[in-house]
Amino acid sequence: MRVGVLLNERGGADALAKLADDVRRAADDGFPSAWISQIFGVDALMALAVAGRGVPEIELGTAVVPTYPRHPAVLAQQARTAALALDGRLTLGIGLSHKVVIEDMYGYDYGRPLRHMDEYLSVLLPLLNGENASFKGETLQGNIGLSVPNEGRVPVLLAALGPKMLKLAAERADGTVLWMTGPVTVRDHVAPTITAAAKAAGRGAPRVVCALPICVTSDPERAREQAARTFEIYGSLPSYRAMMDREGVDGPAGLAVVGDEDAVAAKLEELAAAGVTDFVAAEYMTGEDRERTRRFLTSAAAR
Structure with missing residues (x-):
């Protein structure tokens, strides 16, 4: 069993500098991975791309990015850009979040979460694999390709x-x-x-x-x-x-x-x-x- 660390959300104008120090210390301490949550602070993918660039070897992951507020093609573009900045060391953790967040805060319908996630992956995964996506479902659709210059695929973990x-x-x-x-x-x-x-x-x-x-x-x-x-x-x-x-x-x-x-x-x-x-x-x-x-x-x- 590998042992990694969850990085605490940082506040203040120097939040990204502090996070970069946390990533660097995690790598120096010998952890194989470091993870950050997507809540209401800094954007997790952007923060990892900034804070983790230049810190070699350590895997960096999101735990997790909520799917509903982001079209899967938009998330794929963002994740592939972050993976490019991190030399392919990104693992994308995604999840449904919770009804109190998705409906009460964002105003999206949380009524069919399993259907949503299945259809979301039908667009997200091809794009993360460097392929075009062509899908029309009951909750979303996508007919798009990306030109972000990544080598290899971005792995996905599902909450x-x-x-x-x-x-x-x-x-x-x-x-x-x-x-x-x-x-x-x-x-x-x-x-x-x-x-x-x-x-x-x-x-x-x-x-x-x-x-x-x-x-x-x-x-x-x-x-x-x-x-x-x-x-x-x-x-x-x-x-x-x-x-x-x-x-x-x-x-x-x-x-x-x-x-x-x-x-x-x-x-x-x-x-x-x-x-x-x-x-x-x-x-x-x-x-x-x-x-x-x-x-x-x-x-x-x-x-």
Whole structure:
């Protein structure tokens, strides 16, 4: 299991400079990958193209870019441009987001998410592969080609939790990227579902990228209390709430990987045994706990 890091969103006029420092430190610390979310701050793809250019070798990924606000041809053009800036080290993670965001904030219809994603991929994937797209569906259409000068394809990971979306990720994308999904759920639901679907489709083993809050500490109670505050919103979003119920925890704090070095190492081993191919560490504490966590993760990434 590879160990990467989730980069925190940066604010202020020097946000991109700070993010570039974070990418550089992640590479210097030996992490094979670094990821950034697309929420309401800087645009994830543009930020990675700027911050990651000139930092060699490390894979840079989005976890994840919401699909509804961007036509798939527009996202393909943006992703291929970012991949060009990053010398082909980009992995594009995409997802549906949530009804409260897509309908209440953006004003799009969130009524047919699976159909939307299936049709979205019908335009996005050919364009990311350097081919023309010609598709007309029930929710969108695209008849277009791009001239962005990339070599090779841009890999795609699909945020998928339900069985139908996991099947789609197995059959059409390169795997899934998860958030707020614990080892029991990965072992009993995510990994077997996506692996079986990939095998049935004659495809190779899919990536299962799992991001979770993490803190190596001597005070796990305080760390869990902070996790409960920091990630509170995820306990109220239906898709994540379903994963927490499946995992048997009350909220996000119950999914945080927290404890001393031995306890955290054991949890990472559990995730690897469950079928996680890439663990992405969301460091959320400050001070000595944060530095202790980074020291542990640096060691784990080197194994």
